[in-house]
Amino acid sequence: MVEGVRELKKRETRRRIAETALRLFAGHGFDAVTVAEVARAAGVTEKTVFNHFETKEDLVYSEDRAFEAELLEGVRTRPAGEPALAAAERFLIGRYRRLAIDPASGDRARMFATLVAASPALRARERRIHARYADSLCALLAAEQRAVPDDMRPRLLAEALMVVHRESLAMMRAGLLEGMPGDEFGPRAVAAARRGLALLAGGFAGYAARRPG
């Protein structure tokens, strides 16, 4: 599968649209920028934008397919005998670390934090995307474990993992918005993920929010 001129141009168009959109959104706010304006600024038609991205929100989450593929790959190719939970932990924590170390990723993360904090529509979209990750992960686990349809464990594990991921991101973003320096918000997310995943592994029985008498 060689990448011909056609594919190259297509990818470049897509990249240009996403980059333009992020720049405009960061500058004026997600809601204040119309898709038509993004299209115009990127030098394409509105229709072309929607040929590349399903929704306006997807313009912000243009990398999500790549993330999904890598997450699945990370879990799928884990050493034999290793629990999925541990593999997911390795993968996610590696990601958080990279975000904090790579300056470009850090800037991008900072932009994301601002955008997402200001837009309920984006938060909702993020949840939809995480739901899709969970679906894929659940399918992978169910296949691996030869789970019967009634077995809720793959589903629950996959969804719970995404909850921890989302919460870790939220903690990281909170740090970013407080102006936390670049070498601190990474460890913060890592710590959050570790705590969350430990809780998942150990269960809530020891906590379970007993009502104060």
Added chain:
Amino acid sequence: MVEGVRELKKRETRRRIAETALRLFAGHGFDAVTVAEVARAAGVTEKTVFNHFETKEDLVYSEDRAFEAELLEGVRTRPAGEPALAAAERFLIGRYRRLAIDPASGDRARMFATLVAASPALRARERRIHARYADSLCALLAAEQRAVPDDMRPRLLAEALMVVHRESLAMMRAGLLEGMPGDEFGPRAVAAARRGLALLAGGFAGYAARRPG
């Protein structure tokens, strides 16, 4: 606070809109019915529909605020010393049982199952609503436990509970769509919820989807 004629009329309008909407959606499909048609059939303006409901999807989930209030009340007023997990389990299981016993609720549930199965938009809305439940529940738990902002446990517990709830609903709906008789889909949801909540309490360490070697 007496309920004057005005409030009565308003509630009646809202009820009529929701009922009309559900009837039309069930008859022709969610996407095939426009809000304008719902409004017309309910004898009001399109604008009035949007004064009562934030979005078209909310027409289907018109009872969600009541559910949220009752869930929170059920957890808030649990006996001193009881874990929140147990209180939520009691509440949810009671709900599933009622759904299966009450014929009117059963019919409504059947309609829901069909609608939700056919419409991704509705599933997405359901997730948003569950996210709101989780937010409220998390706030309640955090306040009860005097949790510090860094404590991820209230959040994780609340979100995980909603995952179990959603999965139990999914199992129930799957049963409904297979034409399962009215006295079986209730127990099925109850069993699903019990398994899910036991898993949450006990943790995934014993399962954790170890990779087959």
Added chain:
DNA sequence: CTGGAAGTTTCAGTCACTGTATCGAAAGGG
């Protein structure tokens, strides 16, 4: 009885998103 609050209507509009027909450039086979 009268002022005003609240629910509804009317109207005019914005904007995300879609379907269809079409164009032009780039594969690819003969």
Added chain:
DNA sequence: CCCTTTCGATACAGTGACTGAAACTTCCAG
């Protein structure tokens, strides 16, 4: 090297969810 097919982008003309402002009606209070 041409001819056909493929496919990404365009132009255009929508649909339909959702909004804001202003007027109109109905109910309640002082």
